[in-house]
Amino acid sequence: MGGIDDSVLTGLREAGARFEREELADLLAGIAAAPPAPPGHDPLAWTALVAPRAPAALRRRLAELVAGFGAGDDGLGRTGTDPDRLAALRAELSRRGLDGVLVPRGDEHQGETVPRRAERLAWLTGFTGSAGMAVVLAARAALFVDGRYTLQAAGEVDAALIEVVPLMETPPEAWLERHLAAGARIGFDPWLHTEDEAGRLRRSAAKAGAELVALDGNPVDAIWIGQPPPPIAPVVAHPAAYAGEGSAEKRRRVRAVLAEAGADALLLTRPDALAWLLNIRGADVPFTPLALGFAIARVGGPVTLFMDRRKFVPGLDEWLGPEVAVEAPAALGPALDALGAGRARVLADPATAPAWAFARLGAAGARLVEGPDPTLRMKARKNPVELAGMRAAHRRDGAAMARFLAWLAREAPKGEITEIAAARAIEAERAKDPLFRGPSFATIAGAGPNGAIVHYRVSERSNRRLDPGTPFLVDSGGQYLDATTDVTRTIAVGAPTDEMRARFTRVLKGHIALATLVFPEGTLGAQIDAVARQFLWQAGLDFEHGTGHGVGCYLGVHEGPQSISKLYRKAPIEEGMVVSDEPGSYKAGAYGIRIENLLAVRAIEGIPGAERSMLGFEVLTLVPVDLALIERELLAPAEVAWLNAYHARVRSEVGPLLDPETAAWLARATRPI
């Protein structure tokens, strides 16, 4: 790269880091492809990957170089659908003798947040949502999105070029069955689809007499000029004080599960599984501290981690220890071949691992043991140290939210605050915490009608003022070294109407009903989801999202395997899991209401006469519920008692962390009703 002059290379050499020019250029391009450091973070932390001992001036010079890469147009800045890109893709398909191609939003790891390099769907269609898939045929193209994103997709995508299809009405499988011509060859990148998904799509294509062809090389990559390289962000140790269990012990538990399942090896393709198993954290994607990579765990031996070593901060090799071998990502294929050659029984999860891995293992002769990745369940059940971290972080997070809400209570009536200003204020309050590592997702700050858009993401264009008379919905969370938080509150701005209060109170009743539910071990989330909806149902209302998702510990704000929603998932709610409790009510074009706390699942002991092992919840989130939106007459005495006890707890646990002015606000906000 032209920007790297000799003085940089010389400076690095003097700081003990020897680089070829091209080698440095590659490294800096990878660093530029990682998300920027969040507020409150050292924006130059990544320089440790280049030269840990570089003097300040050299660091600044490196930052300029990285910024230069970032400024280079990677094509993701454009809004709307670019017809030239669609045309280029079709030309590429034609070159390869294909009649169409699938372009999913996912990456090789099926993560919810993906690196810029993997934003193929956004680059191609203009759709920026976190889930979706396009099917591009010669004469037509369709974008499949779920209920959260139908409105957003319609606004972002040129309907003349790409039809937006709500997948609840027409799943891609049904569409393919209907629209593929017999004999058509449709390409797909087997790295980007799970084995299960590829199987479903393949069967649908077959019903139409068409064929799904696994491609060697993604056709979007072939035409995307300026596509970023894989991200390079520091991978750091996640110490025992936060993790609560050493990696060696976790690996021992995984080996025991493999032995029990009769498997010789486990293929790990989810970066959150790697992070948990190896007690490491990264920064390759926004909002979740993931270090992208793969791993193979063996029943009788070491773990091999397939990860770009350039991401390791100094000392990480020692942290991983001698029983974790590190190889380049490209070595994964040959490693699977070796497993196959040894006729190994390999446990791989068809719901999360790419079709590519199954094909490779199968071709190599491995004996596949299909089953859920056992680390997901282990990770979901937090240990006592993680739960202690969750509790501690929620007290501090509650203090940040209290300062934000007190500020909002002061400022909102003036009618000047915008959604963007509110979102920034929350992040700024959280960033005061030394353990804060950034927001856990893009803050949803929806005033009035924007609050009714479930996955609203404020932009300069959509930004609204918080108008008196409409509630303000704010859903935000933080990544802390000791926990991940996620909290939604709906705040009255001015006087709410009776309808708003009635809806809010019904949402609150459902929230309380779930938080206080006692249920037997083995219960699935889909079995208790209605508990949070029942009072809305009474009023002819419902909400089009799940009631609760799993939450990681300084990991993904959305994690499985558990889920409390209408969708059936086989994984039961188990002790130690953390889930959200977030019923809502959305009046399209008017306002939205949601109340979300995180809950830790705990055993309920000591019920007289109990015949079953029962579970219940401990509330983690400590943030006041806006009393101005409550219609007390609609609450049962037990619900009033719950709210008053919760608010007393918020006051006693968060109050001591606050300045006197905020503490006074908190005392008022949590007064008994």
Place this chain on the structure above:
Amino acid sequence: MGGIDDSVLTGLREAGARFEREELADLLAGIAAAPPAPPGHDPLAWTALVAPRAPAALRRRLAELVAGFGAGDDGLGRTGTDPDRLAALRAELSRRGLDGVLVPRGDEHQGETVPRRAERLAWLTGFTGSAGMAVVLAARAALFVDGRYTLQAAGEVDAALIEVVPLMETPPEAWLERHLAAGARIGFDPWLHTEDEAGRLRRSAAKAGAELVALDGNPVDAIWIGQPPPPIAPVVAHPAAYAGEGSAEKRRRVRAVLAEAGADALLLTRPDALAWLLNIRGADVPFTPLALGFAIARVGGPVTLFMDRRKFVPGLDEWLGPEVAVEAPAALGPALDALGAGRARVLADPATAPAWAFARLGAAGARLVEGPDPTLRMKARKNPVELAGMRAAHRRDGAAMARFLAWLAREAPKGEITEIAAARAIEAERAKDPLFRGPSFATIAGAGPNGAIVHYRVSERSNRRLDPGTPFLVDSGGQYLDATTDVTRTIAVGAPTDEMRARFTRVLKGHIALATLVFPEGTLGAQIDAVARQFLWQAGLDFEHGTGHGVGCYLGVHEGPQSISKLYRKAPIEEGMVVSDEPGSYKAGAYGIRIENLLAVRAIEGIPGAERSMLGFEVLTLVPVDLALIERELLAPAEVAWLNAYHARVRSEVGPLLDPETAAWLARATRPI
């Protein structure tokens, strides 16, 4: 048969019915293989199949002949496991070169009640439950039963010969995977397993390196001396006054669904589907008015019914009409071959149709469209005439129950009533109704500890007196020409303990919570099952059965596709469906509690501000809930109001049908609390 002398043949000829001796013997053997007429029924109704105009003396002679067949030992009278039968089966396997065989309880139609001929599992193992499967290998045998039947199976089966395996812990699939030797050949009768089930079992066997072999001819049939022939019981018209919709219109609706699904034909293998579609009822199995048979419906043409014509009462051909062709059951195979030869697209339900049919269609070249049998959903949604019949029958059923409960209230304190006497008393009260056609299932009458056995079936051996101090659980139902009923009440005998009252009241609270639930269209049963359990959960209790099952209209007392239980079923609860609401609590070795009403699903209109189409329930059952078991302090005001309103309704709807003494009892039993 020696019993048929010339005078019988002559007498029949004089009555206009000409038979060869052997022909008559076959017919009478089939009649003997059908269940006896239930109480209140004409025990000689079947003579219409022999000679409708036979004089009384000849009818009696025919009845003697049929009774002679019945007295012939069919081997089902024996209790316990007969080692000789197991040995004979193993010899048969060895002759066929098999290492094992599957012996399921199901018949060709996967019905809950099966004809005597299909009681292969009971004949082989001694286990008489309504669900289960044995696997017989050369050196070991296992019987898989669900939670309802583990105790019963242990009592009925010789553990030294057959291991009883609770299938919730070890499903047959897992057992096969573990216990089959590589290379083993395990036979199964493809008529007796659904396509889905056969697929699962086949995959499990394959994992062990074994093979599941579809057999031509059931090996149990080959060794069962005295196995009854297929039953022959009268098939009669189910008139429009009860059915509410003509068969021609039902067939038109089925053709429309086929056209929509792109199918040329539909294979019908469930006798309840035939009964609904063709408006016919039979008597081939106990408790459910089924005429066993198969059918093929064609998108552009007639329905072919594959059924033994000898079952038709005079006039049934005219009732079926010219658009229903009737062929012998043996013609089904060639008919499937013909569909295949025409490359027809055939809709068949892999969850209910036998693997045999899929294999035959596939081999013949048919294009299979796999999907749920559409008639099941149509049948489940009752039309207004059926709902009116359900309401009317429930008033009369309520009157019968009131008479029974009033009798019980008078007699039980004397300490002499037994479970068998109580069960007979209920049936006798129901049999007074001219539309009564028999019990809808074997009455469960469980005193004290027997009440804790969920699917208890009283026998002379287990029969208990209703002892003061223990509640008496009675679950019974009737088949009426206009409806099917199913009701459970738990009655205090003597003074109940606080624990009994607390448990009963929690069961009642859950019962009321479900009965009053409002929920959106599209809701699945598994999503609302917890509503009925929540108050038991609070006390550390639960129950090991579903909360609710579908109920037919003068058809199966258990019908799908809907179900309210922990088990996930894709079919939503829809308007017009009838479901049971029957939470319970069972204290092993002490007593059982269950409260069951039938509910009809109805649209809930007129909720102010409603944004969704909502559903709720109408209570059909009209039987008092025993006030002596209610702990009023545990009821919320709305629950008390529900109970009082329900009892007022029972009084006003059932009271007028009662004699003064019973009416006076009912007034006391339904007094407001």
